Amino acid sequence: MKTASDNISSWINRLGCSVKSIAKIILQSGLPTIKPAALPGESIIIMGNGPSLSGTIDSFPEILATHPLLAVNFAANAPEFHSLRPRYYVLADPYFFNGDGNPNVQRLKLNLEKVSWGMTLFVPVKMRRHVAGLTNPNLSVEYFNPTGVEGFEWLENFAYSHGLGMPRPRNVLIPSIMIAMSLGFRNIYITGADHSWTRTLSVNERNEVVSIQPHFYKDDEKEETRVRTEYLNYPLHSIIYSFYIAFKSYFTIQRYARHRGVNIRNATPGSFIDAFERCSLSELQ
DSSP states (O other), X not given: OOOHHHHHHHHXXXXXXXXXXXXXXXXXXXXXXXXXXXXXXXXXXXXXXXXXXXXXXXXXXXXXHHSOEEEEGGGGGSTTHHHHOOSEEEOOSXXXXXXXXXXXXXXXXXXXXXXOSOEEEEEEGGGGGGGXXXXXXXXXXXXXXXXXXXXXXXXXXXXXXXXXXXXXXXXXXXXXXXXXXXXXXXXXXXXXXXXXXXXXXXEOTTSOEEEOOOOXXXXXXXXXXXXXXXXXXXXXXXXXXXXXXXXXXXHHHHHHHHHHTOEEEEOOTTOOOOSSEEOOXXXXX
């Protein structure tokens, strides 16, 4: 049972987070350009790149072909990309804009230039200049603010609804869901969001953290080496804390979705995300 002291402490903590978030909005956020685009009653399917997406693609080809899709990260490098033809694509990690020397990033840009259907690419406001070189007329670019905002609910609701920030974006799924809401979708289905990172997390005899993060496509050796090297730079507690931030953000998203009257359903078999109602994608048939 919470005491009066606990309530005061919680209020002070929210006040501190709110002041910090307002400062971040002032210093980091720019003008977002996302406008409602969903048709009445239209549902969107967000495709994370987790290994379970392969099974989803095999089991529900008709559903994926008849609903708007949102893809993320290196999905454009997968053979299935051009048959799935997603309507939306989200890039959030600065690595995609600063990793020009990486062949996978170069291949991603080439594949985006080959898109032969209408697709909207969403990138952070501050990365505007990095996509100026895209010339594909089928590709339109919109901008969002990945500024982490937390504090009083009224502040969160205001910042989220105006595109000034979002729950702390530990991974690309968080901005993807928030973008889907900004586009006006009332029913959001999540696939390929296994988030089962703890199953592959270990520490070797050199006290180095090892994490294997498989995708529905096979990463090449360079990408596997990059991810493995990246994890060597962080102690275990830091990595586990980053997992905590992600899973906590999903509960904030769920609270905000209810506030907006949006239904978010997780159609990822075996997903570790515990914030959203579970379902099968067959629900969309």
